[in-house]
Amino acid sequence: MPAPVIAVAMSGGVDSSAVAGMLHRNGQPIIGLTMQLWNQRRLPELVPEGAVSGRCCSLDDVYDARRVAEHLGVPYYVVNFEDRFESQVVAPFVQDYLAGRTPIPCTLCNNFLKFDQFLDMARRIGAEWIATGHYARVERDPASGRYLLRRGVDESKDQSYFLWGLTQEQLARTLFPLGELRKTEVRRLAAELGLPVAGKDESQEICFVPNGDYASFVEAYLADRGEPAPVAAGEIVSEDGQVLGEHAGIHRFTVGQRKGLGIAARQPLYVLAIEPAGNRVVVGSDQALLRRSFSAREVNWIAFEGLGQPVRAEVKLRHRFAPAAATVRPAADAARVEVEFDVPQRAITPGQAAVFYQGNLVLGGAWIE
Amino acid sequence: MDRYYFDHNATTPVAPEVLRAMEPCFTGVYGNASSIHWFGQQARMLLEQARRQVAGLLGARPQEIVFTGGGTEANNLAILGAVRSSTRAPRHVVTTTTEHPCVLDACRALEREGVDVTLVRVGADGLVSPGDIRAALRPETVLVSVMCANNETGVIQPIREIAAMAREAGALVHTDGVQATGKIPIDVRDLGVDLYSLSAHKIYGPKGAGALYIRRGVKLSPIVFGGHQERDRRPGTENVSGAVGLGAAADLARRTLAAESERLAALRDRLERALIERAGEAGVNGAGAPRVPNTTNIHFDYLEGESLVIALDLAGMAVSTGAACSSGSVEPSHVLTAMGMRPERARASIRFSLGRQTTAEQVDALVAAVGESVVRLRELSPCLPR
Numbered sequence: 023m024p025a026p027v028i029a030v031a032m033s034g035g036v037d038s039s040a041v042a043g044m045l046h047r048n049g050q051p052i053i054g055l056t057m058q059l060w061n062q063r064r065l066p067e068l069v070p071e072g073a074v075s076g077r078c079c080s081l082d083d084v085y086d087a088r089r090v091a092e093h094l095g096v097p098y099y100v101v102n103f104e105d106r107f108e109s110q111v112v113a114p115f116v117q118d119y120l121a122g123r124t125p126i127p128c129t130l131c132n133n134f135l136k137f138d139q140f141l142d143m144a145r146r147i148g149a150e151w152i153a154t155g156h157y158a159r160v161e162r163d164p165a166s167g168r169y170l171l172r173r174g175v176d177e178s179k180d181q182s183y184f185l186w187g188l189t190q191e192q193l194a195r196t197l198f199p200l201g202e203l204r205k206t207e208v209r210r211l212a213a214e215l216g217l218p219v220a221g222k223d224e225s226q227e228i229c230f231v232p233n234g235d236y237a238s239f240v241e242a243y244l245a246d247r248g249e250p251a252p253v254a255a256g257e258i259v260s261e262d263g264q265v266l267g268e269h270a271g272i273h274r275f276t277v278g279q280r281k282g283l284g285i286a287a288r289q290p291l292y293v294l295a296i297e298p299a300g301n302r303v304v305v306g307s308d309q310a311l312l313r314r315s316f317s318a319r320e321v322n323w324i325a326f327e328g329l330g331q332p333v334r335a336e337v338k339l340r341h342r343f344a345p346a347a348a349t350v351r352p353a354a355d356a357a358r359v360e361v362e363f364d365v366p367q368r369a370i371t372p373g374q375a376a377v378f379y380q381g382n383l384v385l386g387g388a389w390i391e
Numbered sequence: 392m393d394r395y396y397f398d399h400n401a402t403t404p405v406a407p408e409v410l411r412a413m414e415p416c417f418t419g420v421y422g423n424a425s426s427i428h429w430f431g432q433q434a435r436m437l438l439e440q441a442r443r444q445v446a447g448l449l450g451a452r453p454q455e456i457v458f459t460g461g462g463t464e465a466n467n468l469a470i471l472g473a474v475r476s477s478t479r480a481p482r483h484v485v486t487t488t489t490e491h492p493c494v495l496d497a498c499r500a501l502e503r504e505g506v507d508v509t510l511v512r513v514g515a516d517g518l519v520s521p522g523d524i525r526a527a528l529r530p531e532t533v534l535v536s537v538m539c540a541n542n543e544t545g546v547i548q549p550i551r552e553i554a555a556m557a558r559e560a561g562a563l564v565h566t567d568g569v570q571a572t573g574k575i576p577i578d579v580r581d582l583g584v585d586l587y588s589l590s591a592h593k594i595y596g597p598k599g600a601g602a603l604y605i606r607r608g609v610k611l612s613p614i615v616f617g618g619h620q621e622r623d624r625r626p627g628t629e630n631v632s633g634a635v636g637l638g639a640a641a642d643l644a645r646r647t648l649a650a651e652s653e654r655l656a657a658l659r660d661r662l663e664r665a666l667i668e669r670a671g672e673a674g675v676n677g678a679g680a681p682r683v684p685n686t687t688n689i690h691f692d693y694l695e696g697e698s699l700v701i702a703l704d705l706a707g708m709a710v711s712t713g714a715a716c717s718s719g720s721v722e723p724s725h726v727l728t729a730m731g732m733r734p735e736r737a738r739a740s741i742r743f744s745l746g747r748q749t750t751a752e753q754v755d756a757l758v759a760a761v762g763e764s765v766v767r768l769r770e771l772s773p774c775l776p777r
Contacts, residue, residue, distance in 0.1 A: 097705060
């Protein structure tokens with residue numbers, strides 16, 4: 023029987039190119055696929071002058087991915103997933119900001135595009151497996167038969183925070199060949215393999231916002247769709263309801279934010295909460311940002327089927343935050359959990375994900391409410 | 392792995408006789424066709440021979456043929472050139488919803504210049520009704536542009552009837568003949584058109600070469616500027632090799648058209664019958680209309696065309712979801728949706744276009760490969776009713 027074909031998600035960056043190179047070198051039959059997710063020409067006012075690469079789906083990235091596939095001599099196609107990306111990632115991203123939340127589009131993209139529509143496409147064209155350039159590890163637990171997700175070996179590059187939503191069916195068909203490697207090794211490997219992208223810069227975290235200005239993106243997207251602009255002016259208030267100033271739209275704020283409040287105060291002020299109903303931004307001291315517990319919804323467990331008993335875990339609240347020890351308790355609704363930290367944590371932000379770890383093992387995750 | 396090509400409406404390979412005809416242009420005959428000296432005259436001679444060959448295919452006079460950089464440019468020159476040279480005000484253009492984007496976009500450009508454009512709808516079979524064209528005509532209509540044959544479905548429009556009405560109403564008539572040329576007999580006088588566009592690479596000539604027939608007496612402004620070449624209609628040093636390739640391809644088409652179209656029609660019918668029988672839940676788009684002999688466009692319900700194209704390519708079979716230029720675009724084919732097809736069915740449609748090197752064995756191999764892929768795709772399809 024011929025070896026099973028693997029579809030490699032190629033973005034044109036170093037990591038996914040190295041994946042294609044590694045698998046190909048090991049003699050695995052691969053098909054390179056680049057997902058066309060977003061048309062950068064759609065909101066041209068947001069593209070900084072002169073910026074061409076390092077953005078998702080730019081023609082340059084497709085060019086690079088194609089060049090790598092040509093270099094390896096493997097079949098390569100661009101597949102268009104713009105419709106689903108817009109409905110499942112971009113529109114919710116905008117809605118989250120309008121609702122006072124701070125979204126993580128990468129997680130939605132993983133859940134609905136990379137490990138869903140992309141996996142479907144791979145199977146339709148005859149590939150039973152997919153491989154991506156994520157820094158994370160997947161392994162099968164022989165005892166339970168479950169597929170486990172672990173952090174990548176390179177802690178500075180670990181992307182497991184974005185992968186907590188993967189189901190067992192998805193993990194069973196997924197390969198993360200970079201999980202055992204450090205970024206420096208990946209770069210060296212890319213150079214050894216003679217990949218034309220070996221020296222390329224890192225890509226942006228949120229690929230479809232070319233200038234990193236989320237607020238402008240929200241406004242431009244709504245205008246492009248012919249939808250009403252976000253409610254502009256509103257009040258910035260203290261915890262006790264005192265009006266301290268004005269803001270130009272709640273979508274410009276995230277919990278923990280300090281810059282851009284435009285208020286002179288004796289001590290630094292931080293965003294504590296965003297209230298879409300009153301169109302208000304609540305600010306206060308650094309100390310007031312600290313919270314001990316929160317609840318989270320749409321929990322997905324990877325390491326086990328469901329949570330019967332409270333479990334001790336290190337909980338990560340944002341991609342760049344250090345994990346903190348907590349107890350995760352099941353709620354009456356199995357899709358929800360209650361999380362209580364040992365020590366109060368700063369900036370628990372609705373819309374971000376709480377990911378539950380035990381060491382390098384990802385237990386699961388959920389959306390912070 | 393054997394690789395078979397069923398995408399001749401996207402482009403064709405250069406025929407050996409065309410390549411042979413072009414060869415001198417890359418070696419001995421390098422003069423500028425507008426130069427006075429012997430070198431220029433040699434090039435001019437080849438260029439004018441090519442013009443006669445193109446005219447010969449269309450039933451036109453050589454002086455009525457202008458060489459362009461391809462079909463898109465010919466269509467742009469015809470539409471922009473004819474309308475911009477008109478002194479009427481207001482100005483109005485009539486075209487249809489299933490035109491090639493280069494026609495639709497040229498019309499949009501005119502709209503930005505204040506020209507009024509009417510897009511006439513087609514029926515479910517892809518045909519435009521001459522009566523609908525007549526209803527769209529106005530006293531200020533400068534131009535009617537309707538394609539001769541559609542690139543995606545192969546549907547042949549009733550150009551003769553449309554042209555007669557349009558001319559009676561005092562409008563010029565343009566037809567985009569890129570997909571009809573070399574596939575069905577064309578006589579521009581018999582059709583009664585004023586402007587006819589064609590492209591070399593769809594008829595076994597080189598890419599980057601095309602021509603526009605401009606009936607004698609028709610006023611046309613150039614769309615690029617900078618020289619007197621091609622009777623002021625298309626400035627720029629003549630692309631002698633391209634024109635020679637187009638001429639040779641036109642000559643080849645003229646000589647082989649009758650026999651080849653009969654052969655291709657038989658293969659196409661064999662392909663259609665076998666595919667529909669093998670795949671089930673499938674049908675020919677534009678089936679009721681007259682179609683060019685090499686093209687079939689088939690919907691395979693409950694699957695998604697993009698993955699079928701990739702799966703077939705991995706099996707060595709080159710097909711497409713529609714126009715090459717719109718592949719990879721998220722929108723379902725504008726041609727199929729204009730025929731009233733629902734988007735899911737349009738997305739589940741594949742174009743097969745046969746050509747000179749297509750054989751019955753290749754067609755049978757294609758049917759087998761499509762059959763296999765369709766089964767797998769439908770098994771994995773989320774939209775299949777269970």
